[in-house]
Structure formats: C-alpha cells, structure tokens
Amino acid sequence: MRRSKRDAHPSHPARFACRGHPRSGAAAAQVTIKLIAINDFHGYIEPSETFALPDPADPQKTVREPVGGAAYLATAIAGLKAENRRNVVVGAGDMVGASPLDSALFHDEPTIQALSTMGLEYTSVGNHEFDEGKAELLRKQRGGCRPAGKSAPTRACSARRSPVRSTAISLPT
Secondary structure: OOOOHHHHOOOOHHHHOOOOOOOOOOOOOOOOOEEEEEOOOOOOOOOOEEEEEEOOOOOOOEEEEEEOHHHHHHHHHHHHHHHOOOEEEEEOOOOOOOOOHHHHOOOOHHHHHHHHHHOOOEEOOOHHHHOOOHHHHHHHHHOEEOOOEOOEOOOOEEOOOOOOOOOOOOOOO
16 A cells, blocks of 8 residues: 555644554544533623513512523533533633623623633634724733723723633734
C-alpha cells in the first residue's frame, strides 16, 4: 500500500482521530461532551417576567412566579453540567447590550460577573455587544476600568475578563 504525503506528516489530523496508529485497527474511545449554549441574555440579571402557576391553596386560582434572570439561568446551567462532567458553556451573542438599568447603569459589568460565575467559557459577539462601540467591547473583553467622561457618570471597573476570549474577536484598534 502506498502512503500519501497527507498520511506521512505526524501532525496531520487523521493521526489524532483515534488512539493508536490510524491503521492499527484499534477502536477509538468515544467521549461525550455536553455543549451548553445560551444566547440573547441581554443583561437580564433579575427576573423579567412572571409565569402563572396553579395556586397550591386554591387550584381554581393562579399565582404569578418570577422567571428568568441570572439565578434561574445559573441553576439551569448547574443542572445540565451535573448531568455530564465533560461540558462547555458557550454563548451565541447578545449577552450584554440592550440591557435593563441594573446592568446598563454599570456598563454591563454585573452581567459579565454573573456569566463568569455561571461558568460561561466562550461567547461570540452579537450586534448588541457593539452598542457602546468597539473600544468598550474590547475593554469588556480584556478587563479594566472604563474611562470617566460625559457618557460615563459611574466608573464601572472590573479586574475580571469577559468570557469573550481574545480569539473570538479580532478588531483593529
């Protein structure tokens, strides 16, 4: 059997497709990784809606329970992570921006902290990550203080880095 140049290179992806040599006949061990994905959080760290449930005291009536928010989402993520120890928590954009006052007033720093605490590892950017401009998105990504100025009556500052990794976005500075 003739070997191709493709097979000859030791770093070719085919060599890493299974344990052992690609032609050894050894079966590759399969590993299940749970991908836990969220999107469009928009800084809703507090519950934003209510849901009607039957009143336990009177089944003919309903009670409204708050739903959503960071605590609810963190609990849901923790439950999914508990089902499979091999997991990655990712975001599909719009984690910040177009946020309610409790996050927007502090330039979404509370949301970044909440998402980091939940275990968000990577996220892409959506259109609302650019709401305050490219420089502010990069600041959120890299961490650091927002310069005080006419549009920044508060000095939102965090040593935490955003889950938006530096490899996820490449913008000219």
